[in-house]
Amino acid sequence: MAPSAAYDEIADWYETEFLPQQADTDPLGIRQALTTLLGPGTGGTCLEVGCGTGIHAAQIRMLGWHPAGVDLSAGMLRHARGRLPVARADAVRLPLRDARLDAVVAVMVHTDMPDYPAVLREAARVLRPGGAFVHIGVHPAFCGGFADRVDPAAVVIRPGYLDGRWTKQSWTTEGVRGKVGATHLPLPALLHAFLDAGLEFVRFAEGGAPVPIVLATRAVKRDSREGRSVRI
Template sequence: MALDNRLLSLLADPQDHEPLVLSDAADALENRGALRSYPVRDGIPLLLAAEATPLSPTAPQPTQLRPVSQFEGLSGWYDDAMSAPGERGALATAGYGILADLLGKGDGIAIDIGCGTGQSAGVVRELGYEPVGVDLSIDQLRIAARRLAVAQATAHALPLRSGSVATAYTTFTTASWGDLDRSLSEIYRVLAPGGRIVNIGVHPCFNGGYSLAEEDGSVRLKPGYRKGGWLEPSHFPQTRIRSRTGGWHWPLADLLNAFARAGLLIAQVVEGGPGDGDAVPIILALAAVKPVELRL
């Protein structure tokens, strides 16, 4: 599988953000200044620090640990769950509808950060953009590669050139980000001035780690909500994706403050989800912009 040229035009070494070039054999991406390379397998660049190999025999070998996605080994189940009728599929459908509204019509490349199996790619492509995805799970990327150009990377070390992205989006990913500040700072770095990020996520108040849906459609909030942190799979009801993967709970204040600390300006907030206007909103969507510096 050939490497997508649109993806190649944006890629950078996640360690120093320097451009990467395709090797003569087209099986690696090389940072010729730092003398290291990253493998390309089945058309997917593997851009984790742990995957780097030195181009010089005298250069030190990398010592970074290879991060493991919570979704590894669950890609087929996840893809089916997010597209099937029922609670999970309805959540995805509502989320992608809000994503389309916030992105609006446009063109050019749109980066999907934490693309999973790439289910939102068709929605984004219909708006006029060309979606390109990054995700940690190689299992999920093998499915996503059928839907969009992809690379393996983490949200807190994006393999993208600084200031190269006009449009970015992420769907149902913040519960996978153990370092919320670092991930949002990376998004800020890769956005061009005036560029925007649309974040679609579960509502931390009504669909988070401390909320419990009642039969009458109301939601009961359990003690512990204000404390952010990791929650094991057993903490979540069986109807939720996170009952298989676990996830990070971020209270609303933590989430909004992290955007502010990164320097992103929130332009629009949407609360929504399946059901009519009387239904409790289980999705929280944020559209934020990297400000343009004014020079007098």
């Protein structure tokens, strides 16, 4: 029997209650970051790891890419199937051959993944040399169980940033983290994981105010034969 995923229990709530609260708005700059960092496509496939209900598929398609998605949660994929081609799969074992894709994206999911460094290595495996990996995630320096964001004008950083742990502690009861938990990586550990996977940083972006909530980056796969990246 296939394992259940944390999001299976909240998939309907996520689709019908949580997402409508954010409709037609971009307060964290997620859509802006995706547009800027992914950029226009030429008809190639862009794989979204942890695609959830597929809410980013339309934007990826508008940018000129063919979206496809993988997720571990059957409940979330039930909502995604009308939005993009999907497969149920673990992001650390993608059902793709080496060097098949021009782009892979991960949008607001890295804290859902217990071993994100392994996900980055797997993304690099399926990317062609010069292919782009776009990461958009909660800001590791300002978001997590250690960050009290009750005051919208400031963030209080409590002990725990350096722990690199999983927790359900959250500053709000209205969001996702209090329901499914989150895995935290300090900023150096997160950035080193990209480099260790053979991904070279190209651009960065932050989103949210007055203190950033989102950290995003575009990285490209280095050509191991030449020891350098080939940008597309």
